[in-house]
Every structure is written in C-alpha cells, then in structure tokens.
Amino acid sequence: MGWSTRQLAELTHTTIKAVRHYHDIGLLELPERASNGYKQYNVTHLVRLIQIKRLSELGVPLAQIAELGSADQDPEQAIRSLDAQLAATVERINRARAELATILRHRAPMHIPPEAAALSRTLSNTQHSLLTVYSTVFSEETMREFHEMVADPDPTEAELEALPADADDATIEQLAQRMLPVVHRRRVQYPRTVDPAADSPLGPDAALEAMAHAVTEFYNSAQLRVLQRLDALLAQPHDSDTEER
Structure with a gap:
C-alpha cells in the first residue's frame, strides 16, 4: 500500500507543489506508478520528505540539503x-x-538612518534628503560628525533653507557673509566636514559627484548662489591662516 502525492503532502504538513518541486530539483526520488498511472509513495519517500522539511526548517538552503546526504560530507x-x-x-x-x-x-520616518532619528523632527525635507544621500557615500566616521553638527543647528542654516529663488544679490551676499564664520568654526570642531568625500568607501570622485547632484537638485537657484559665494569666501585666506604665517 502506498500514498498519493496529496496524501504524502498531508502526512508531512507540506504542499503538493512543494513535493513536485523537490522532484524537479532532485531532492526526492520519483516513485513508481500504480496500474492506474498515479504515483505511489512508500515509507522511504515519507522519511526522505520529513528529512527535507526538517532541514529546511533549520535554515538549510535546498541546494545544500542534497550535499548533507553524501558520504564524504x-x-x-x-x-x-x-x-x-x-x-x-x-x-x-x-x-x-x-x-x-x-x-x-x-517617531521618525523609516527611511531615516537611525543615527539621525532623534533629529528627524527638526530637519527640513531637504536636509532629510541630503543626509540620506550622504549616508550612502560617506564613511561611518564622517557621517557621525555630520549628525553631531546637524544636532547643533545655526540660525543661518534656517535662513538658507527658507531663502526664496528670487532673492536679490544683496541678500545672497549678506547670508554668505554671515555663514562664513559659522563654517570656519565648524571646520575646526568637525574636521571631517572640510573634505567629507576623502574617506568615502565609494571613492572621493563618486562621493563628490553624488553630493553635487544632490545639492543641485534639492536647492533652488538662490540657495546655490549662496553656496557658491560661500565657497569663494572660504577659498580666501582666513585670519587664523594669516596668524600662522
């Protein structure tokens, strides 16, 4: 007396589809067929199917189950x-x-890196997006400094976030000038922010390219002009540099 495919599946608390799959990948031998053409499984098939199910429940990939039965394993x-x-x-x-x-x-969004979760309510959508991009290209050490820096916001950052695209030249110049000492101070306090792409696991070039794309997409034209002007001011000799000379 033997069992049909359905009966075998019910005995082992599995499915007919699973039994057929085990046949297809060679884990379970095909049984002989009865005179009516239906498969007839015996105790050997039952034991083997129980073994497969047990190993699968333990986390053994199906591709490795066959190897576990080999003599040299x-x-x-x-x-x-x-x-x-x-x-x-x-x-x-x-x-x-x-x-x-x-x-x-x-209560932070799921896509926010856990290190930035505590800051999530204080960040703008742009800051959220920038930090998400940075987390994929910066090293863990650099991202740690970025999170520390973001946790201590400066009023000029909020001004930059709120700057409209049609801001005039005087407004842009004034904001860049006010941001300059803030950036100088933070570069001393957070030295990795001077060249955050330097130790990127993806390489400096890839990190810089990602940063440039992100900033260009997330900031409006006036905000970008402030950042460009700020870069120009940062390139000029600083008081501390003059004193060292």
Whole structure:
C-alpha cells in the first residue's frame, strides 16, 4: 500500500507543489506508478520528505540539503557552518529590530538612518534628503560628525533653507557673509566636514559627484548662489591662516 502525492503532502504538513518541486530539483526520488498511472509513495519517500522539511526548517538552503546526504560530507562541519550562518542572520535581525526601536521612539520616518532619528523632527525635507544621500557615500566616521553638527543647528542654516529663488544679490551676499564664520568654526570642531568625500568607501570622485547632484537638485537657484559665494569666501585666506604665517 502506498500514498498519493496529496496524501504524502498531508502526512508531512507540506504542499503538493512543494513535493513536485523537490522532484524537479532532485531532492526526492520519483516513485513508481500504480496500474492506474498515479504515483505511489512508500515509507522511504515519507522519511526522505520529513528529512527535507526538517532541514529546511533549520535554515538549510535546498541546494545544500542534497550535499548533507553524501558520504564524504562531515555532519559536524555542516552543522557548524549552518550555525554560523544562522548566527549572522540573528545578528542582522537584532540590529534591524534595534534600529526600528530607535525610529519608533523618535517617531521618525523609516527611511531615516537611525543615527539621525532623534533629529528627524527638526530637519527640513531637504536636509532629510541630503543626509540620506550622504549616508550612502560617506564613511561611518564622517557621517557621525555630520549628525553631531546637524544636532547643533545655526540660525543661518534656517535662513538658507527658507531663502526664496528670487532673492536679490544683496541678500545672497549678506547670508554668505554671515555663514562664513559659522563654517570656519565648524571646520575646526568637525574636521571631517572640510573634505567629507576623502574617506568615502565609494571613492572621493563618486562621493563628490553624488553630493553635487544632490545639492543641485534639492536647492533652488538662490540657495546655490549662496553656496557658491560661500565657497569663494572660504577659498580666501582666513585670519587664523594669516596668524600662522
């Protein structure tokens, strides 16, 4: 007496589709057919299907299950390898849960890096977007300094954020001049912000290109003119540079 495909699937709490898939990939041998043409599974098939299901529940990929049955496969080595993979998965899941807890605590958007979650309510949409881009191209150390800097905002930054596209030349010049000492001070306090792309894991060129695209897209024409003017002012000798000479 044997079992049909449906009966075998019910016995092992699996599905007919899964049984057929195991046949297709060679994990489960095809049974003989009865005189009526239907498959007839025996106890050997039942045991093998239970083994497959058990190993799959333990996290063994289907591609590796066949190897576990080979004569030259070291069971202990296979178990230790699987345990290491599961440990890495658990660590990844725990890290994700910790990040979600931080995001929930600060009621921050899910796409915000957890390091910036505490700041999320004080940041503008532009700042959110810029930090998201920066988090993909800057090193962890540089991003840490950026988060510290953003956590201590200066009023001129809010002025830049609110600057309309039709701001006149005088307004642009005045804002750039007011931002200049702020940037000089922050470069001393946060030295990595002087050249944030220098230690980018993607390389300085790729990081600079991403920064340029982001700033150009997220800032209006007047804001960009302020930043350009600020760069020009920063290129000029600073009082501290003159004193050192």
